[in-house]
Amino acid sequence: MTPVKIDLANVRVGEEISSIDRVVDGYKTYQVLKVAIELGLFEWLDEHGPSPREEIGNALSINGMFTRSFFQTLDELGYLSGEGDYFGNTESATRLLVRKSPAYQGDWILNASRVNGQWDRLQDTLTETAPKNTGFYDGPSPEFLRALAERSLRGEVQEVTKILTGWERFSSAKKLLDLGGGHGLYAIAACQKNPGLHAVIFDKPHVVGLTREFIQHYGMEDRISVMAGDIVTDDPGSGYDIVMISHLLYKFRADLPPIFSKVASSMKPSGLFVSNHWFCGPVCGEGSSGISELDRSIHSYGHPLCHPEQFASAMFANGLVVTKKTTVPSNFGISHVHIAEKVPEGNSLVLHPDESSGCMSCR
Structure with missing residues (x-):
């Protein structure tokens, strides 16, 4: 090795290092919150109430040398409230970090660093020439699906439910099908709003077990059932x-016409079809941060859907006429909702396609 002649006394690391420090400190802060959840800290405090630091540490087997700084960090984050040597949950912690809360987000937090998850293996994710297809019988774990459920409760389920209940025939609807429904929260919320509505949640065989858990948790066993199958080859009924369909079609982007045909075949004439997915803007990444765009790409099999005019045309070609397009908030930015009705047999309509759009890289 050739010696390098550098005057170390004159090496300067400027203020620009502060941005790197913030990144590293963010990682450390995440680890503190993650471990607090894994240790059951917030659950213990919810059960026992504000308690002495030493008592909490002993109960959770935390080395006393670290409890003060560990709890101080959580206090600074706004999840513990400290008074003297006593600590308790803040209102935010009780609402977001205690599992019995309907707004619980703990699984979503833990999912960010899930072993062999997309962020854990980011280098592999970025260098793969095509999104990894795990096959029909592999795919989302129960932990991942719970995380998705928690994410969807940040406003997406609520807004899609508003769209459904705003349909003029919603109160008289009797049967709903949620294709690829996973956790089932969209169907559960819809049934809560219409006491006469029954639903079927269709998903892969290894997914529907968890779906049943959500149905039971919300007391909907008498009105919501599950059906296991493959959206490409199996019949979900009529x-x-x-x-x-919410956030399912990214990996089926080349097979949209036959899927829309299956959707139309399952519907009553003048029935309602609601599609909720991410789409590219005219330029990918426009209007959102880089990290949000990357997160969205990772969770949509490498890329959101493109060309919304072709998406609507594929619906129309199979008897589904888009009557409204709107957007709803999601954890990864704006999601686009297409609302369509099935054309009754014998009716003929002329399609007036939207002006071409979609990201430049996909044209």
Whole structure:
């Protein structure tokens, strides 16, 4: 090795290092919150109330040398409230970090560093020439699906439910199909708003077990059932007043016409179809941060859907006429909702396609 002649006394690391420090400190802060959840700290405090630092540490087997700084960090984050040597949960912690809360986000937090998850293996994710297809019988774990459920409760389920209930025939609807429904929260919320509505949640065989857990948790066993199958090859039934698909079609972007045909076949005439997915803007990444764009790409099999005019045309070609397009908030930015109705047999309509759009890289 050739010696390098550098005057170390004159090496300067400027203020620009502060941005790197913030990144590293953010990682450390995440680890503190993650470990607090894993240790059951917030659950213990919810059960026992504000308690002495030493008592909490002993109960959770935390080395006393670290409890003061560990709890101080959580206090600074706004999740513990300290008074003297006593610590308790803040209102935010009780609402977001205690599992019995309907707004619990702990699984979503833990999912960010899940072993072999997309962020854990980011280098592999970035260098793969095509998104990894795990096959029909692999795919989302129960932990990941719980995380998705928590994410969807940040406003997406609520806004999609508003769209459904705003349909003029919603109160008279009797049957709903949620294709690829996973956790089932969209169907559960819809049934809560219409006491006469029954739903079927269709998903992979290894997913529907968790779906049943969510249905039971919300006391909907008598009105919501599950059906295991493959959206490409299996028949989800017919006679549905409403069919929904949320964030499922990214990996089927080349097979949209046959899927829309299956959707139309399952619906009653003049039934409602609601599609909820991310789409590119005219330029990918426009209007959102880089980290949000990357997160969205990772969770949409490498890329959101493109060309919304072709998306609507594929619906129309299979008897589904888009009557409204709107957006709803999601954890990864704006999600686009297409609302369509099934054309009754014998009716003919002329399609007026939207002006071409979609990201430049996909044209």
